Amino acid sequence: MTVYIIRRLAWMVLVLFGVAAITFVIAFLVPGDPARLYAGTNASPAAIKIIHHQLGLDRPLWTQFGDYMWRVLHLDFGFSYRYQTPVLPAILQRFPATAELALGGVFVELIIGLPIGILSAIRPGSFWDRATMVFTFVALAAPPFWLGLLLLFLFGVLLPVLPIGGYGGGAPQFLLLPALTLGLGGAAYYARLLRASLLDILKSDYVRTAWAKGLTERQVIQKHAIPNALTVIVSQLGMDLGYFLAGVVVIESVFAWPGIGKQAVDAIFTLDIPLVMGTVLFGALLIVTANVVVDISYTFLDPRVRYS
Amino acid sequence: MKRLHNAAMAVLGVGAIVLSACGNAATTTEGQPVSGGTLLTSFKDDLKTLDPAIGYDTDSWLIERAIYNGLLDYKGFTTQLQPDIAAAMPVVSPDGKTYTFKLRQGVKFSNGRTVTADDFKYSWERMLDPKTAGPMTSGPFWGSVHGAQDFFNGAATSVSGFKVIDASTIEIDLDTPNQSFLNIIAMPFGFVIPKEAVAAAGSDYAHKPVGTGPFVLDKWTPGQLIVLKKNPNYFGTKPYLDELDAQIGVTPEVGYLRLQNNQIDIVQPDVTIPSAQYIQLSANPSWKNRILKSPNVDIWYLAMNANMKPFDNKLVRQAFNYTVNKANQIKILNGRGVVNNGIQAPAMPGYVPNYNPLGLDANGQNIQKAKDLLKQAGYDASHPFPAQDLVYAKASADSDRLAASIQQDFQQVGITLNLKGLAFNAFLDITGKPNATALSYNGWFQDFPDPSDFIDPILSCAAANVTANGGNVAFFCDQAADKLADQARGDTNSAERLKLYQQFQDIIVTQDFPWVPMYSTVQTAVAAPRVHGFQIHPVWLFVATSIWVTGGAPSLAPASASASASASP
DSSP: OHHHHHHHHHHHHHHHHHHHHHHHHHHSSSSSSSHHHHHHHTTTTTHHHHHHHHHHHTTTTTHHHHHHHEEEEEEOBBBOTTOOHHHHHHHHHHHHHHHHHHHHHHHHHHHHHHHHHHHHHSSSTHHHHHEEEEEEEHHSSOOOHHHHHHHIIIIISSOSSSSSSGGGGGGGHHHHHHHHHHHHHHHHHHHHHHHHHHHHTSSSHHHHHHTTTTHHHHHHIIIIHHHHHHHHHHHHHHHHHHHTTTTOOHHHHHOOOOOHHHHHHHHHTTTHHHHHHHHHOOOHHHHHHHHHHHHHHHHHHHHTOOOO | OOOTTTTBBBOOOOOGGGGGGSSSBOOOOSSSSOOOOOOEEEEEOOOOOOTTTOSHHHHHHHHHHHHOOOSSSEEEESSOEESBSSSOOOEEOTTOOOOEEETTTBBTTSSBOOOOHHHHHHHHHHHHHHTTTOOOTSSTTTBBBBHHHHTTTSSOSTTTEEEEETTEEEEEBBBBBTHHHHHHHHHHGGGGOOHHHHHHHHHGGGGOOOSSSSSHHHHEEETEEEEEEEEEOOOOOOSOSEEEEEEOOHHHHHHHHHHHHTTOOSSSSBBOOOOHHHHHHHHHHGGGGGOOOEEEEEEEEEEEESSSTTTTTTHHHHHHHTTHHHHHHHHHHTTEEEESSSSSSSEEEETOOOOTTTOTTSSSOOHHHHHHHHHTTOSSSSOOOOOOEEEEEOOSSHHHHHHHHHHHHHHHHOOOOEEEEEEEHHHHHTTTSSOOOOOEEEEEEEESSSSGGTTTTTHHHHHHSSSSSSOOOTTTHHHHHHHHHHHHOOOOOHHHHHHHHHHHHHHHIIIOOOOEEEEEEEEEEEEOTTSSSOOTTTTTOGGGGGOOEESSSOOOSSGGGOOTOOOOO
């Protein structure tokens, strides 16, 4: 296991290097001049040339990349062109809001998706099963941007019982709608995954054996079927958590949630290359870490899985 | 001020003299002003900076204007300059090249120190210093100050044209007279800052500003909130508001929902109400009469690159001038605009009302004339006009609709346009390079209300003679017209000067045809019922000092929990 973890960590470093290299090249391939946006559209070509020099954009690309990676190794992610602040503090300052939203979203996925999936699987073809499948179709099809505005209008304007967007220092009433919007699609997906997985498992030999031993339905489902079906969910959960932690742009935009996703998109539109690079690397680190954690957690969930 | 796309349509609007033409309220002023309270506004994106040497966007300027002052400012809600930190308007030498300003006595920074002439010299040199890497470095606007070029290229350590005569007198020497220089001084780049605050903040002065203005920055939580509080040391008339807060990250969709639920006072005051929200508010009896309107000092036009085929043929450029249905463009903007057949915007000094030298119809077209000209240019059924790309900044649903409308117009004369919507940065990049874009859809907003700002950066030969980042996107240069602009820049006779600019306009519109001028927009804004004294400023759009609030402050708590909450005004 230790060897496996060391190997995964080594791969992590390689993956992050690859992500950095690809992002760097893409950032320079995108049409547009960061100095032009930084200086304003009325700045003279001479002013833009000076700003190019000040930002180090007049050096060869490979020199810029080498310098950047050297600084990253020292945890210096550079200086944001747009905000004129160091990149890492800018990301870390917004990360708590993103983390709160990500955890909220995952919580919604689990709290809604798991019961629905289980109940549908144990009563396939029932009214409940059909109703929940309709729900999953709608929740999966609804674009988060539209769903978010709909929830805001419903709970913020018509009823009104919840705030219309905002962070509110992370208070629960502010978190509820963004977390619901973020998690609802995932909950539907989890419900379908779990239903399909459980239906397969419920037909397997070892479950038949459990029934034959005279166990109750609750015992069969709880002890034999669900633990095995959950491995599918755990795998997806790791991906989701990493993805959410890397910033959920649409949700953050709709709910005025001050996370790193919106910051990253703003950085892309203003060609703030250091901030784009920093956010992508930070997000990649979170996603890769989440995957490693999920892989390791398999060994605890399924004793048959062993890494060497 | 800058080339913009329709999503931004950010401010810098127009004179009060034309407000009555718009049919809506010009101000929310009602009753007697009261002091106290907090105004809550919002921005979609975080502010770039509060360093006046760096900021060159309307969001930054909006807050900078509340924190800093310069020597001059605009009087009330007009485009007329008046002294601000200056004790009086400057003494100008007969040759128009030397300006001498006396400073008002007792003006203090918010840190308590008295402002001196040295502070202005320091602030301006810092603003021009290549090390600051701001937009004014090395040229635009301030390049004619004596010694500025030596300072830019490192031959001098200070700008010799900024002369401190004594603690309260500063002189500015120009190499050539420039009648718009007082407008330039009034721009936020001319604001005064204290040297010690810059030294104390180091590289983070952008987030720790110190000025002389009516407010001071109390708190800036990036991505969340900006809080300004009343400056006890302010030398001018104290603002009514105790506090001005701006929430960050609020999209227009959420912002206008909040406004209608009394959870915000004004949504992003430097951006016109987006189409979807404008339609909704206009249809609501409770809100439609609260919408303020004010013509922007802007111009939207098609630029035809005169160095690229087929637009190197003047007849083609002329034909295009008869083809666009300008009235349709305004319909797409929900009527928030006026047809403009010239190069200057309404309310700009020298603007010619009802200017129509080509004899266009009410839609701005003459399709038969366009067909005739294309035939003269050698295009007919046997030699069809080659399909062209129309390049535009793809920023909103409006951008696509506006471009599609033009595409349909050109089908009437047998020309196929392929729509190429680009992100704004890519749009700037590709249209700013010579020989890269033949036809593009552009907008230009004022930096200051002087006709030179609609010529020097976007129609002069100097702006065309660049290898990249050009503002003259038609890359058109008429030496004779250019001489007129040079002459007008230094002409001390205002009436004569404006005539020269009108002659320039005639040459461009009736002889050269580098553009198809289309329309100028109307800025719209709306404030919550408890907000009074809110008015669209012709240059700054938003001025906090005229505003007072009554009733309970907006709360992010649900409306049902708020004592003052009401879903309608």
